Amino acid sequence: MQLTKMLDPYELRAVPMTAADIPQLHELSVSVVWPHRPEDWDLVIRHGHGLVARDEIERLVGSTMWFPLGESHAAVGMVITSPRLQDHGTGRWLMGLVMDQIGDRGMVLNATRPAYRLYISLGFMPLAPVFQHNGEVTASPDTAQLPALGPGKVRPLLPEDRAAILGLDRAAFALDRTAVMDEVIGLSHGTVLERGGQVRGFALCRRFGRGHVIGPVVAETEAEVLHLIAPIVAEHRGQFLRMDTRAPDGPLRRFLVAHGLVHHDTVTRMALGRALPAPEGDARTFGLLNQAFG
Template identity: 40%
Template sequence: MSEIRLKKAPAYRAFRSSDIVAAHALSIAAGWPHRAEDWQLMFDTGNGFVAQDDSGEVIGTALYWKCGAGRGTLGLVIVSSEEQGRGIGRKLMELVLEALGNRVTFLYATPAGKPLYEKLGFEACSTVDQHQGTVGSVQAVLLPAGDQLRPLTGDDIPHVIELASRASGLDRGETFPALLDFAEGVLLERSGELVGFSLFRRFGRGYAIGPVVAAHSPDDRRAKALIAHWLAQYAGEFMRIDLPGGAGLNDWLNGLGMTRVDTVVRMVRNEPAERHGGEPDPIYRVFGIINQAMG
C-alpha cells in the first residue's frame, strides 16, 4: 500500500532580488506578460513576500508599494496553480496588509482574486481599461496654441514627480526615481509651465505607455498628443496602455488599433470607496497608469 505524503505548511519570508527568476516563472505559468526585467523594476520600487514549499521552491508572491505615509498599492499576487486552495494567497495578502498598516491601499483585482479581496475589506471604487495592439502610422494631434512637446531631462524629475503625485493622489516620490531609470519621457509645456507628461518603457512582449498625466484640454488633445508621440515614434511595435475608466479615450485608441482587451476593477481598503470614484485633482488627470500593480 502506497504512502500518502502530506504537504507541509508553506514558509513565508520577505521577497529578495534572487527570487525574481522564480517569480517570473510563476507569472509565465499564470499567462502574464511580465519579463524578468519588469519584475526587477517593481522589486526595485517596492517590497514583498514569497511563499516557499518544503523544498525551498517559491510557490507564491505578493508585492507592495508605499506611497508616502498615508497610501499604498499592492499587486503581483500569484500562487502556483498546483498550490491553490491552501490559503497561501490569503496569507501573502495578510503579510502585505500588515506591512502597509493603516494606509489607504489600492489594488487592481482579477475576477479570481476579487472575492478574497472583498473578505479582506477591499471595496470596488473604479475601473481601468487595458488597451493594446500594433499600430501603423498615426496622425499628428493638433495641440492647443502655445503648447509644445519636448524630451524629459534630469532637471525635470522633481516637477514630474510633483505632477504625478497631484494627479494620482499617490505620493510618487519613492517610486518614480527608479521608474525613470527604466523609462523615456516626454513633457508638454505651455509658456514654460509643465501641463503634462508621458513615460514609455519596455514591457512584456513590447512596450508600455504610462503613466500619462495632462491638464484638461478640448477633446483631451493634450493627453492624445502625449500618447500619440510614442505610437508614432514606435510604429509597428506592440504596445500597451492601461487607463482609468472614464478617461474618455477608448474610442480614439480603438480607432488607432489599440484595442480594449480587458476592464479590471480597482479596489480600495481603509477608506470608503465613494471617496475614490472621481479624480483626485480638478485640473490634472491621469490618462495612463504605471501598471496594474503600482497604480
C-alpha cells in the same frame, strides 16, 4: 497571522522576497500568463516589500508585495499563487500576512477578475475599472485629425523636466511615489506639454513585458493625452505597445483601438481603510505607471 500554512499533504512557509528570487518569480508570473520580464520584477522588488511562499522542497509557489505611498497609504500588488494552489486559500493567507505588515495605512490595489472575490471578502471596495489596451501598433497617427490642443505645445521629454514631472505626478496621483517615479523617468523616453513656460502634462514610455508600455500619462484633458501619446505611438509602429487607463469609453480608448492597441483585459481599482486623497489641481492620471503601483 502565522508564518506557516499546512496544505495537504505539505506545508508552505512565507519568507521575505529578495532579488535572488527573481528567476523563480519570473517562472511564477509566466505560469499565470503575466508578461513581466525579470527586469520588471527587479524594479518592483527595489521599490517595495514582498513575501514569497515556498513549499517543503523550496519551490516558489506564491508572492505578494506592498509599496509605500507616503506615510498614509500603500499599494498592494504582484499577488500571485501557483495555478495548482489557487483553490487552497494560499492567496488569502498571503494577503493576510501583507495586510499585517501594512498596518493602519490605507490600501489600494488593482484586482484581476480571478482575485476580485477574494478582495471583496477582505473588505476592499471597488472604485473604478482599469482598461488594459495592448497590441502591435498598426498605423501612425494623423495629427491633423486630433482634437485641438489649445494653448501650449508638445515636445520631447528632456532631462531637465524631471523635477516638474515628479511634482505633477505627485499632484495628479495625490500620493507620494517619488522614488519609483524618479527611476522610471530615467528608464523612459516621452513627451511633455509645455504651457506658459511650465510643464502641464507628460507621457512616459519604457520597456515592459512583450514590448513597451505608455505610462504614467498625466494631463488635464483627453485631447491633451492624445497629443502627448501620438508621437510615442508613431515611434512604435509595428511594435508591441501597451497602455492601462481608467478613462471610460471615449476619445482616448478609441484612439488606442484605432492604432492597434485593442482592449485586452479589465481589472478593478479597489481600496480599503483610509480614503484616498483627491488630486491637487486640474491634472489627472490618464495612464497608469503599472498595475502594481497604479
